[in-house]
Amino acid sequence: MLGPSIGIFTWSIVLNLAIIKTGFAVLNTIVMSLAVYAGSAQLASIPLMNGNFPIWIIFFTTMVINSRFIVYSAAIAPHFKDLSFFQRAILGYLNGDISFAVFTRKYPTATTDSKKEVYQYFLGTATMNWVVWQLGLVVALVFGIYIPNEWNFAFAGTLVLICLIAPNLKTPKEITIGIVSILVTMFTINLPYRLGILSTVLAAMCTAFLIEQVQRKNV
Amino acid sequence: MSEIYFWSCILTLSFVTFFTRSFFLTVGAKLKLSPSVRNLIQYAPTGALIAIVIPELLFEKDALTKSYQFAMQPVQIYSSISTIVIFYFSKSMVLSLTTGMVVLTLLSKYWQ
Numbered sequence: 001m002l003g004p005s006i007g008i009f010t011w012s013i014v015l016n017l018a019i020i021k022t023g024f025a026v027l028n029t030i031v032m033s034l035a036v037y038a039g040s041a042q043l044a045s046i047p048l049m050n051g052n053f054p055i056w057i058i059f060f061t062t063m064v065i066n067s068r069f070i071v072y073s074a075a076i077a078p079h080f081k082d083l084s085f086f087q088r089a090i091l092g093y094l095n096g097d098i099s100f101a102v103f104t105r106k107y108p109t110a111t112t113d114s115k116k117e118v119y120q121y122f123l124g125t126a127t128m129n130w131v132v133w134q135l136g137l138v139v140a141l142v143f144g145i146y147i148p149n150e151w152n153f154a155f156a157g158t159l160v161l162i163c164l165i166a167p168n169l170k171t172p173k174e175i176t177i178g179i180v181s182i183l184v185t186m187f188t189i190n191l192p193y194r195l196g197i198l199s200t201v202l203a204a205m206c207t208a209f210l211i212e213q214v215q216r217k218n219v
Numbered sequence: 220m221s222e223i224y225f226w227s228c229i230l231t232l233s234f235v236t237f238f239t240r241s242f243f244l245t246v247g248a249k250l251k252l253s254p255s256v257r258n259l260i261q262y263a264p265t266g267a268l269i270a271i272v273i274p275e276l277l278f279e280k281d282a283l284t285k286s287y288q289f290a291m292q293p294v295q296i297y298s299s300i301s302t303i304v305i306f307y308f309s310k311s312m313v314l315s316l317t318t319g320m321v322v323l324t325l326l327s328k329y330w331q
Contacts, residue, residue: 007312014316028225035229038236044271049220049228058228062235065271068264069239074252077243085245092241152323155295158275159302159319161268163312166303168265177262181269189274189287197270204266205259212258 004098005132011160012136015039018157019046020144033137037130038096040164041065043157048194061194064201072100079107079118087119094126097164102129173211180207294330298323 019029024046036042041062048058072095080088102125107118147153169178184203188196243250274280276299279290302319309315 010313010316031229032232036232036236038232040268041232041236044267045228045232049225052220052224055224055227055231059231059235062232063239064263065267066236066239067260067267069236070242071252071257071260073239073241073243073247074257077248080244081248088244088248089237089241092244093237095240095244152327153320155275155298155323156316156320158272158295159299159316160312161272162299162302163306163315165265165268165272166306174265177265178269181266182273185270185273186277186289189278197267200270201263201266204262204269208259208262 004102005128008098008129008132009136011039012133013140014153014156014160015043016137016140017144017147018043018154020140021147021154022046022050024050026141029141030137033134037093037133038062038066039133040097040161043161044197053194057194061197064197067201068097069095076100076103076122079115079122082115083119091119091122091126094123094130096126096129099126099129173208173215176211177204177207180204294323294326297326 016029016033019032019042020026024032032042044061044065045058048061073092076091076095080091083091099122103122106121107113165178169175181200181204184200185196188199190196191199238246243252274287276292276295277289278287279292280286281288298319301322302315305318306312306315
């Protein structure tokens with residue numbers, strides 16, 4: 001649990017520093033961290049917010065970036081179907097990348113552990129992640145002023161995203177999807193309202209679909 | 220950024236994040252996702268993140284027209300490569316981010 005916590009802590013510091021360095025107000029950064037609590041979605045929407053993009057673009061972009069969470073929720077839902085709506089809603093708020101990864105490592109499939117134990121495990125680790133994330137924000141706010149702008153600290157946010165992409169590009173199929181995504185991004189980058197992001201997402205999914213069709217035929 | 224705009228954005232972001240994270244736990248608790256859809260959705264984040272990262276590495280934003288011009292950013296590219304290599308071997312995000320930032324700082328100071 002320490003590994004993921006250190007990861008979350010640094011990620012939070014880096015990400016919140018990056019946000020502050022784009023000129024985001026301190027209070028706004030705090031509100032965002034508490035209410036939204038979604039690193040990559042925050043990072044992606046900051047330039048849109050700073051550029052005063054229409055709300056529907058922000059809605060759409062975060063919807064696309066967060067679409068993976070829908071899959072996570074589908075994966076963990078069977079464990080918690082007997083809980084109250086309120087309890088399930090709390091778990092949903094806390095269901096981020098790291099919480100999900102830590103939980104599914106311990107409970108990959110249905111388990112014989114008592115329902116209460118499984119619930120407490122998820123709630124415990126996910127709450128700790130939340131606390132560590134907000135501590136990272138405090139550190140970023142306190143030390144942010146001592147870090148000169150020339151350091152280009154905002155690029156650290158990009159590096160975090162690269163660390164999240166890299167593990168998803170291992171098999172030939174995934175690498176093909178990655179290359180197609182890069183090319184589509186390059187050709188759609190100047191579309192209005194960052195529609196290049198949607199184009200790239202659709203291209204990635206279509207490529208996956210096509211590769212699977214070809215593989216099925218060859219079997 | 221006006222107050223109303225900021226709070227609308229926060230509301231939107233919070234709603235979307237909560238909606239997606241809790242979807243099959245709350246509103247969609249009765250629904251079943253078809254395996255083929257679930258399978259394809261898993262590639263969406265990779266595409267989205269690539270679309271966010273590539274402009275930082277391969278493009279320059281024209282200050283006047285606000286459009287992106289193709290221009291390799293060697294410092295950022297080397298920094299990214301060093302980050303990926305260290306992450307691949309160490310699996311440590313802390314170590315790889317530190318390496319990437321050190322490479323970025325040194326190259327932009329002494330090379331360009």
